[in-house]
Amino acid sequence: MASSVGVPTTSAPPLQVARWCAAQGWPVHPLAPGTKHPVANCADCAATGHRASGCRCLVTGRWCHGHLAATTDHDRLRSWWEANSQLGVGISCGPAHLVVIDVDAHAKPLPARDRLLPGIVIPDAVDLAGLATGFDTLALLAALRGHASPADDTTTLRVRTPSGGLHVWYQAHPSLPLRSSTGAGKNRALAWQVDVRARGGFIIAPGTVTADGSYTPVGAVRRPAPLPSWLAAELQRTHHAEPPQDRLEPRRPPSRARQAVIAAGGAQDGTPAVLAGLLAEVVACTAAPEGMGFSDKLNRAAFTAGGLAAAGYLSEADAAAVLLDAASTARPGQERRWAPIVRAGLAAGARRPLHLRGRA
Numbered sequence: 001m002a003s004s005v006g007v008p009t010t011s012a013p014p015l016q017v018a019r020w021c022a023a024q025g026w027p028v029h030p031l032a033p034g035t036k037h038p039v040a041n042c043a044d045c046a047a048t049g050h051r052a053s054g055c056r057c058l059v060t061g062r063w064c065h066g067h068l069a070a071t072t073d074h075d076r077l078r079s080w081w082e083a084n085s086q087l088g089v090g091i092s093c094g095p096a097h098l099v100v101i102d103v104d105a106h107a108k109p110l111p112a113r114d115r116l117l118p119g120i121v122i123p124d125a126v127d128l129a130g131l132a133t134g135f136d137t138l139a140l141l142a143a144l145r146g147h148a149s150p151a152d153d154t155t156t157l158r159v160r161t162p163s164g165g166l167h168v169w170y171q172a173h174p175s176l177p178l179r180s181s182t183g184a185g186k187n188r189a190l191a192w193q194v195d196v197r198a199r200g201g202f203i204i205a206p207g208t209v210t211a212d213g214s215y216t217p218v219g220a221v222r223r224p225a226p227l228p229s230w231l232a233a234e235l236q237r238t239h240h241a242e243p244p245q246d247r248l249e250p251r252r253p254p255s256r257a258r259q260a261v262i263a264a265g266g267a268q269d270g271t272p273a274v275l276a277g278l279l280a281e282v283v284a285c286t287a288a289p290e291g292m293g294f295s296d297k298l299n300r301a302a303f304t305a306g307g308l309a310a311a312g313y314l315s316e317a318d319a320a321a322v323l324l325d326a327a328s329t330a331r332p333g334q335e336r337r338w339a340p341i342v343r344a345g346l347a348a349g350a351r352r353p354l355h356l357r358g359r360a
């Protein structure tokens with residue numbers, strides 16, 4: 001954005017906050033008014049056994065399923081906040097490529113010395129007297145690594161929370177998808193009283209007001225800086241990197257397929273032109289808001305690809321790979337959402353072999 005117009009303040013209407021976030025490319029979803037929790041699911045979505053994947057509410061733009069409903073779609077934001085202007089604003093960290101260090105200052109008894117910085121033996125020479133909150137454990141971690149605490153990082157967006165904590169916002173590196181954790185987690189934790197908000201989680205937008213207080217930016221910087229490399233290394237060490245098997249099913253034709261798809265319409269890689277055209281539509285969604293349009297285009301392309309595969313124009317594995325490649329180009333970091341759509345579309349299309357006439 002060219003100016004500071006729209007930078008949220010705590011007096012801004014929530015819709016304005018939501019729009020500012022969307023303008024940064026951060027998909028947003030509503031929070032229950034006055035709280036830090038997503039709006040409750042509808043009765044169907046709240047039913048036991050209901051799963052988000054394939055949920056009608058997500059396809060039709062309802063706000064069920066918290067961060068999974070997040071979008072940058074202007075019209076959808078308007079309809080949500082017109083329904084209730086006091087809804088808070090959450091940001092889905094994964095598709096926003098955000099990693100937020102959530103520093104807590106809760107009054108809690110100190111855990112054992114070896115639980116303060118999981119995986120790190122704190123030298124006996126380090127005096128822990130006075131250590132009381134996540135600010136202290138994060139500062140200790142940074143000091144042990146020879147850096148200033150991220151809590152003091154004046155180069156990036158930092159947001160004071162109602163409970164006296166701090167959110168330190170960073171841009172995740174595209175080649176290193178990171179996932180969320182809570183400091184209490186056994187399997188991955190950066191530091192005691194320090195949570196990590198990344199893929200699989202959401203962060204409360206600056207400017208949001210809850211019954212406990214407001215999320216107020218501190219300092220002058222309103223944009224997340226790139227994640228410092230030492231911190232990225234610490235997040236990898238503490239198991240916050242997405243395991244490779246979760247990133248995607250095997251992709252057969254790598255960049256060659258993507259290039260052909262982006263080139264749009266050509267059959268350079270052997271992809272029939274009819275499919276290349278549909279894939280180009282999928283990829284063209286890169287700049288478009290999320291939502292129904294994208295899923296529908298992907299589904300249509302998968303259906304066509306299934307028919308072409310059944311008619312022998314390409315293998316189903318290649319079709320799946322090229323579709324997922326296109327989907328992940330348009331919507332990076334959400335592969336797990338698209339895989340079921342691709343599978344279903346291919347399966348449906350395979351029942352109707354598609355024989356091309358004339359030039360393919």
Ligand SMILES: [Zn+2]
Nearest residue numbers: 042045057064
């Ligand atoms: Zn629902």
Ligand SMILES: [Zn+2]
Nearest residue numbers: 045055057064
């Ligand atoms: Zn649902």
